[in-house]
Amino acid sequence: MCGIVGYVGDKPVAPLLIDGLRRLEYRGYDSAGLAVLEGGTLTVVRATGKLKALAVKVEAEPPRGTVGIGHTRWATHGRPSDDNAHPHRYGGVAVVHNGIIENHLALKAQLRAKGHAFSSETDSEVFAHLVAEALQGGRPLPDAVRAAVAQVKGTYALVVVAEQDPDCVVATRESQPMVLGLAQGESFVASDVPALLEHTRDVVFMEDGELAVLSRTGILLTDRAGKKVDRPPRRIDWTSTMAEKGGHKHFMHKEIHEQPRAVADTLRGRVLLSEGDVHLEGWNISADEARKLTKLTLLACGTSYHSGLAGKWMVESLAKLPVEVELAHEFRYRDPIVESTHLAVAISQSGETADTLFALREAKKRGAKTLAVCNVVGSAMTREADMTMMTNAGPEIGVASTKAFTTQLVSLYLLAIKLGRLRGHLTAEGARTHFEQLLHVPKLLELALENEPQVKAVAKAFHTAHDFLYLGRGPMHPVALEGALKLKEISYIHAEGYAGGEMKHGPIALIDEKLPVVVLAPREPQVAYEKIVGNIEEVRARGGKVIAVVEQGDHHLRELADHVLEVPASSKLIAPMVATVPLQLLAYHVAELRGNDVDQPRNLAKSVTVE
Ligand code: AGP
Numbered sequence: 001m002c003g004i005v006g007y008v009g010d011k012p013v014a015p016l017l018i019d020g021l022r023r024l025e026y027r028g029y030d031s032a033g034l035a036v037l038e039g040g041t042l043t044v045v046r047a048t049g050k051l052k053a054l055a056v057k058v059e060a061e062p063p064r065g066t067v068g069i070g071h072t073r074w075a076t077h078g079r080p081s082d083d084n085a086h087p088h089r090y091g092g093v094a095v096v097h098n099g100i101i102e103n104h105l106a107l108k109a110q111l112r113a114k115g116h117a118f119s120s121e122t123d124s125e126v127f128a129h130l131v132a133e134a135l136q137g138g139r140p141l142p143d144a145v146r147a148a149v150a151q152v153k154g155t156y157a158l159v160v161v162a163e164q165d166p167d168c169v170v171a172t173r174e175s176q177p178m179v180l181g182l183a184q185g186e187s188f189v190a191s192d193v194p195a196l197l198e199h200t201r202d203v204v205f206m207e208d209g210e211l212a213v214l215s216r217t218g219i220l221l222t223d224r225a226g227k228k229v230d231r232p233p234r235r236i237d238w239t240s241t242m243a244e245k246g247g248h249k250h251f252m253h254k255e256i257h258e259q260p261r262a263v264a265d266t267l268r269g270r271v272l273l274s275e276g277d278v279h280l281e282g283w284n285i286s287a288d289e290a291r292k293l294t295k296l297t298l299l300a301c302g303t304s305y306h307s308g309l310a311g312k313w314m315v316e317s318l319a320k321l322p323v324e325v326e327l328a329h330e331f332r333y334r335d336p337i338v339e340s341t342h343l344a345v346a347i348s349q350s351g352e353t354a355d356t357l358f359a360l361r362e363a364k365k366r367g368a369k370t371l372a373v374c375n376v377v378g379s380a381m382t383r384e385a386d387m388t389m390m391t392n393a394g395p396e397i398g399v400a401s402t403k404a405f406t407t408q409l410v411s412l413y414l415l416a417i418k419l420g421r422l423r424g425h426l427t428a429e430g431a432r433t434h435f436e437q438l439l440h441v442p443k444l445l446e447l448a449l450e451n452e453p454q455v456k457a458v459a460k461a462f463h464t465a466h467d468f469l470y471l472g473r474g475p476m477h478p479v480a481l482e483g484a485l486k487l488k489e490i491s492y493i494h495a496e497g498y499a500g501g502e503m504k505h506g507p508i509a510l511i512d513e514k515l516p517v518v519v520l521a522p523r524e525p526q527v528a529y530e531k532i533v534g535n536i537e538e539v540r541a542r543g544g545k546v547i548a549v550v551e552q553g554d555h556h557l558r559e560l561a562d563h564v565l566e567v568p569a570s571s572k573l574i575a576p577m578v579a580t581v582p583l584q585l586l587a588y589h590v591a592e593l594r595g596n597d598v599d600q601p602r603n604l605a606k607s608v609t610v611e
Pocket of ligand 1: 301302303304347348349350351352353356399400401402489605606607608
């Protein structure tokens with residue numbers, strides 16, 4: 001995600017900001033910028049690409065002030081470019097923003113009507129305009145920021161400077177992290193602790209709705225109502241590497257725990273509860289075209305392919321549209337049958353996977369309409385597809401995909417609802433029932449994460465095993481495949497994922513008392529549950545060790561299995577998201593106990609840009 005640094009003091013601010021941003025580089029970004037105030041004059045410098053490009057521009061004409069704000073941007077609204085880079089400036093105001101402004105289009109329209117012109121494609125720029133407007137009434141900057149955020153719907157970590165109030169920096173947040181750094185004669189603000197550690201270890205974590213005014217004499221923190229907040233600072237003793245990982249030992253662990261937040265970001269702004277519809281930016285398939293669709297082809301590799309397999313369940317059941325899920329590298333070389341009534345969807349975290357990109361091109365060349373479901377704005381697939389749907393998981397650094405998978409599942413669920421509504425197979429009321437379940441997913445993931453100690457104990461019992469078998473039926477089959485992939489990627493233990501029904505057609509021969517068998521056994525769908533219980537009996541009869549992923553309160557399976565990993569109960573299309581959590585944690589803890597490099601497993605690359 002984006003990084004923020006702000007400073008008020010007596011040191012030259014430009015190099016200090018660049019250094020702070022450098023310490024947030026691990027988060028990933030595609031452009032950077034800073035704004036410096038000197039004697040009531042604002043200078044803004046921005047550059048696409050790495051911080052080096054910004055540093056070169058700054059060195060050519062160094063801004064000399066000691067008050068300023070800086071930002072590294074990971075694109076969400078608008079491609080990576082100098083114009084879309086932060087800070088955004090308007091009328092003597094400069095802002096940096098992390099988060100998403102859901103009502104930016106409506107706000108821009110109102111501001112345009114008052115004569116405002118916008119210079120970027122971002123949602124964030126609207127803040128600079130709102131603050132500038134609010135300052136016109138002669139308000140002090142903190143009040144103007146309050147007035148601006150009161151008009152906004154969405155999430156933000158927002159830091160503002162203004163020529164009108166040149167000795168302070170104002171920061172506020174809503175559902176985005178923000179931390180204040182305290183020191184003698186100077187004050188700091190940042191989106192993350194690593195940016196501050198060089199200067200201070202005394203920090204205050206801001207809460208939602210709070211507003212901080214930073215000056216050389218200290219920081220005034222107030223709550224939503226404007227009342228002073230006295231929160232004692234915390235002394236941080238993390239090393240900078242620990243701080244980068246937010247206190248987690250590995251990025252993968254951090255990313256597994258980020259899933260509730262990531263899924264909330266995927267849903268944000270897309271669920272139109274009152275209309276019973278899904279809002280997808282740039283969507284250009286009419287109801288008539290949607291009804292004429294004859295096939296949906298999902299193209300992907302690896303983890304993204306597994307999310308496609310689960311997506312097939314969603315789209316076929318909600319939109320009654322036949323779905324084919326294709327390994328992208330196979331599709332491309334098969335002389336596939338593609339028609340103009342097909343919608344081809346490339347699913348990819350990176351948006352750069354060569355196999356998937358080439359398959360997308362092939363589908364487009366052969367006449368299909370194309371959609372890219374990606375996590376990286378501006379990536380090749382988002383540039384080439386007719387439409388794009390961002391998963392909004394934030395940068396994924398661990399090579400093993402985790403939050404990318406769950407957010408892809410949520411995206412495909414939204415796509416299924418959208419198509420179901422357009423094709424007339426889902427009423428507004430029906431869509432609302434699915435929304436209720438989807439909006440509950442962040443909470444369900446949190447509950448699943450709470451059972452980590454249970455998973456850790458199982459990892460301890462089996463981390464020396466040579467092989468694992470994963471079984472799932474129906475929508476749990478892709479989860480079994482994903483669980484096995486996760487384990488082999490980072491623990492280097494041989495693991496196979498199978499549909500439960502396939503067991504007696506071969507894999508049953510593998511079962512002996514040394515084989516751990518992970519069985520996905522949520523209660524929904526009921527028919528799959530009954531059959532998977534049968535699989536458990538078969539494994540036990542041959543001495544295999546059953547690790548069952550079960551719904552909380554399933555006493556029957558608790559008795560039957562050797563170990564259980566409990567997850568909260570959910571519906572059949574949500575259960576794959578929830579049941580994935582213990583499997584990610586199991587792979588993580590097994591790999592950790594084996595002393596492997598969890599974030600950078602051998603022979604693997606995060607983005608496979610060659611065939
Ligand atoms: C998953 O843990 C792997 N890193 C890998 O299977 C990955 O999902 C695959 O290479 C596809 O990548 P993409 O989603 O970036 O296209």
